[in-house]
Amino acid sequence: MVSLDEKQQKKRRKGFSSQDMKEMLSGYLYISPFFIIFAIIGLYPAIFSLILAFQKWNGMGEMEFVGLNNFQVILSDPLFWKSVYNTVILGLMGTAPQLVIGLILAFLLNLSYLRFKAFFRVTIFMPYITSMVAVALVFSVFFSNNETALVNYIIGLFGFDPVSWKTSEWGAKIAISTMVFWRWLGYNTIIYLAGMQSIPNELYEASKIDGASIFQQLRYITIPLLKPFIILTVFFSTVGAMQLFTEPTVFLGNTAFSRDEAMTVVMYLYRDAFKLSSFGTASAAAIVLLLFIVVASAINMLLTKRLGRDRRET
Template sequence: MESVEKQVYAAKKTRRLSERKKDMLSGYLYVAPFFIVFGVIGLYPAIFSIVLAFQKWNGLGAMEYVGFGNFALVIQDPLFWKSLYNTVIIGLMGTAPQLVVGIILAYLLNMAALKFTNFFRVTIFMPYITSMVAVALIFGVFFSSNESALANYTLGLFGFDPVSWKTSEWGAKIAISLMVFWRWVGYNMIIYLAGLQSIPKDLYEAATIDGANKTQQFLHITMPLLRPFIMLTVFMSTVGALQLFAEPTVFLGSSAFNRDEAMTVVMYLYRDAFQLGSFGTASATAVLLLIIIVGAAGLNTWLTSGAGRKKKGAVKR
């Protein structure tokens, strides 16, 4: 009798294990498409690019191992440092103001007294979903080198000479920075607006009862509770600024890779790979850019979060 019970118990246990294995297998099958696609179009190109950074290859012939020779060529190239300088300057000019303006716009659009808030939200967010072709046409007309163009006409009203926006050193940087600002300020505004709407209204009511004015509420309630959203936008803006490619390429057109006034690091590695056929140096540039992005993003995140921890610690003491 006991042997029969043991056999029944063993059969039930085997059945449970088989059902658990089936559940695990079905779960893996559900998530498998993502990992397959990620491995093919994400992980494999990244690993291949790292391997290619140590090879000399023109895209067709056999590879030749050169060690750190590609990195040496890139670091010794003045155009690489020029492109890195352009990337940092355009990034600071285009992304730093949009974070500040995004917070201000989100704060204004979160006010209950403001009418037509949905209209303003959609209008400000619209550039983010606008086609880059349309953006290029708009800014190409606005920043044309003609004296009758809107930008030069506006400068003329204040007594300034016309600017050749696409060929001058700072003209191209300013125009591209404004394009980046115009396109992405609405995106950051929506993130900040979501953060503002997540703050409990009871905190503001209690602060009003205690006699705090709007400025004090903004500095001591809004900004501390908005810090996680600020950290997110700072991180994403840093990564996006260092990967800038579409805006300068579309704005400058066919001359984008022939001039260095607004060439970014991504444009530099694209030029090496697809115009000069030097995939090794292009991959080495990509690896260097990855190191720069990780360092810059980590530094910005540490600065953004470190200020809050320091202030919190000071209050506890």
């Protein structure tokens, strides 16, 4: 026979389990809006794009399964490889310098004897919070093809001929990469600055006593201890560079999708989907772009980790 105490213990356990279940369900209900929104605007489009990569569809009629034909089309298209080349070049020209200069600026902003720190920090972060369309429009004026444009006027002072920034191969790349550099420099600088403020000041004071210069402090103290932040910015910059779209589109205007001087991979798949109504090849290009991003991010992160190990060994 079951004793009275055992019955009471079973009731307590049953009530406790029921209360735990209610609390668990309540917690899931609180976080469910995020997962619902993510499933609608994130997960579903990704799955649907994966399905479209193997279909022929113009956005209106019925889908037709074509297997790997969409991948064959884009991989045999010279314009696609031109867009890959443009994406890589713009990424290197626009993001690599900002990581190096951002690290140097963050180090200078973190100096204890620097005055007006708050002013400089806000100023350098302002481009990031500025509307990208407004930035692109301003740079379109600066890099206009007219001889009286600001940049052409400046280079004219040094004896150089005016450049057709929006029509020349390297002119467009320089203008767009400058725009990308200017906008994202402050973002990476603030991340580095936040990391530097977590480094104990005693390390810098001890290095000063030992006679270390500012460059030696940056090389042997700041950079090694900032390794997690450097990896983070390299990863974000790589992903952002491979997804470049707004800057060249707004800068080049109506001719952005009809010329190939600065067409990126995202512009290529956008053109296929919304200009040519070829959603299958656009989805295939998106999947290939995803593979490129994964490979490029992995290579950058491995190189960053290796540089950190090499520095420690020396």
